[in-house]
Amino acid sequence: MIQGLLDKGFESVDNWLTAEQLNGLRKSLLTRYQNDNFRVAGIGNKDNLQTAKRVRNDQIHWLETSKADDNEKTFLNQINHFVQYLNETCMAGLKSFEFHHAVYEQGSFYKKHVDQFVNDDSRQFSVVLYLTEAWSEGDGGELLLYTNNNTVSKVQPLPGRLVFFKSTLPHEVLTSNITRLSVTGWLKNRA
Ligand SMILES: O=C(O)CCC(=O)C(=O)O
Numbered sequence: 699m700i701q702g703l704l705d706k707g708f709e710s711v712d713n714w715l716t717a718e719q720l721n722g723l724r725k726s727l728l729t730r731y732q733n734d735n736f737r738v739a740g741i742g743n744k745d746n747l748q749t750a751k752r753v754r755n756d757q758i759h760w761l762e763t764s765k766a767d768d769n770e771k772t773f774l775n776q777i778n779h780f781v782q783y784l785n786e787t788c789m790a791g792l793k794s795f796e797f798h799h800a801v802y803e804q805g806s807f808y809k810k811h812v813d814q815f816v817n818d819d820s821r822q823f824s825v826v827l828y829l830t831e832a833w834s835e836g837d838g839g840e841l842l843l844y845t846n847n848n849t850v851s852k853v854q855p856l857p858g859r860l861v862f863f864k865s866t867l868p869h870e871v872l873t874s875n876i877t878r879l880s881v882t883g884w885l886k887n888r889a
């Protein structure tokens with residue numbers, strides 16, 4: 699994973715969770731979505747929602763450790779192990795992380811952007827885990843990563859796939875033709 703990050707600027711890994719863990723996490727996301735616990739996502743940390751809607755129109759729900767259910771706790775534990783691994787093997791200096799569930803309803807997208815805020819550079823790495831039950835060519839919602847030398851890499855949002863990239867890397871989500879589910883987060887160098 700680390701090698702891919704260094705070589706290409708990103709890495710993707712399949713089957714990051716067991717099928718059981720993945721199905722559990724999807725169930726938790728859908729339960730929160732059905733109970734109206736989601737809101738339209740914004741951009742930046744002081745944004746105007748009208749502007750934001752032209753850039754992205756997914757809906758999100760932030761995970762809070764204290765309110766996480768067992769499936770979400772398992773996921774956050776795995777992330778914690780991953781963070782420890784990065785700190786031990788790469789001296790990444792990571793101090794905290796934040797994650798949200800995301801639902802891209804049919805027709806939703808997220809235009810080209812970077813995840814680091816202009817007034818806060820604490821987000822070091824972006825992590826996305828795809829939770830959609832099934833994805834096939836034509837369903838859209840691919841992740842485009844603008845790596846160095848104007849190379850564009852396309853990642854299919856396949857169930858169970860985890861993508862990991864530096865938060866300074868420009869990327870975008872193409873329009874999804876199906877309901878696209880994911881959990882997305884950031885590994886930060888500040889608490
Ligand atoms: O879902 C994805 O593939 C990427 C999402 C994203 O770029 C973001 O939430 O900042």
Ligand SMILES: [Fe+2]
Nearest residue numbers: 811812813869
């Ligand atoms: Fe992003």
